[in-house]
Amino acid sequence: NAGVTQTPKFRILKIGQSMTLQCTQDMNHNYMYWYRQDPGMGLKLIYYSVGAGITDKGEVPNGYNVSRSTTEDFPLRLELAAPSQTSVYFCASSSKAGGFIYEQYFGPGTRLTVT
C-alpha cells in the first residue's frame, strides 16, 4: 500500500512556465485535496474533490487548475508560474464514514521554486 504519492519531489520553474503536479492515492478514497504550505504558515487549501468528475475551489485557487477523471488521480496544474507560487505543495486524501471525515492522509510534498 503506497498511500498518497506525489511527483516530482522538487522542481524549479521560470516565470511564465507551466507544469503539472501529480498526485495518486491507492486507498480508494473519494476525497482528495491540494494544499500549499508557505514558511511559518499553516496549510492553505487550493482545490478539493469529493469524487471523480467533481472539483471545487478552496481558499487560494487563483493561478491553479485541477481535474479528477479517476478516483486515484488528482493532478494540479500551474499555467503561468509566478514567484508567489513558490511553496511546498501537499496532496491529501480521505474517506468518509458515518457522515464524518476522520483523517487525511498526506503525500510527501512537492517543493516548487519559481524564479
Next chain:
Amino acid sequence: GEDVEQSLFLSVREGDSSVINCTYTDSSSTYLYWYKQEPGAGLQLLTYIFSNMDMKQDQRLTVLLNKKDKHLSLRIADTQTGDSAIYFCAENYGQNFVFGPGTRLSVLP
C-alpha cells in the same frame, strides 16, 4: 472565515512534558485534530478528539478540549528528541479542514 491559532515555537528539555496550545473559531467543528510534520515529510495524524469529549489519552499524548473557550491542547509526556517536529492543530469545517500555522517543538538534550 474560520481561523485556527497556535504559538509558533516551543522548547523543552528531554524528559519534560510539552504542552502545545491551539484556539479555533468554528464551534460547529465535529472533530479537532493534531498532526505532526517531521522535516521534509507530509503531515501525519497523531490523534483527534470528538467535539463532545473533554479529554482523550493515547499513551504519552493527552488532548484536552475546552469547548466554551474554543481551546485545544496537546500534552506530550516524557518528551523525547524524536518528538522534535512541527505540530499542527486542525478543525474540520464541512468537508474541509482548517489548519493552524504549526508549533515548532524543539527538544533540548
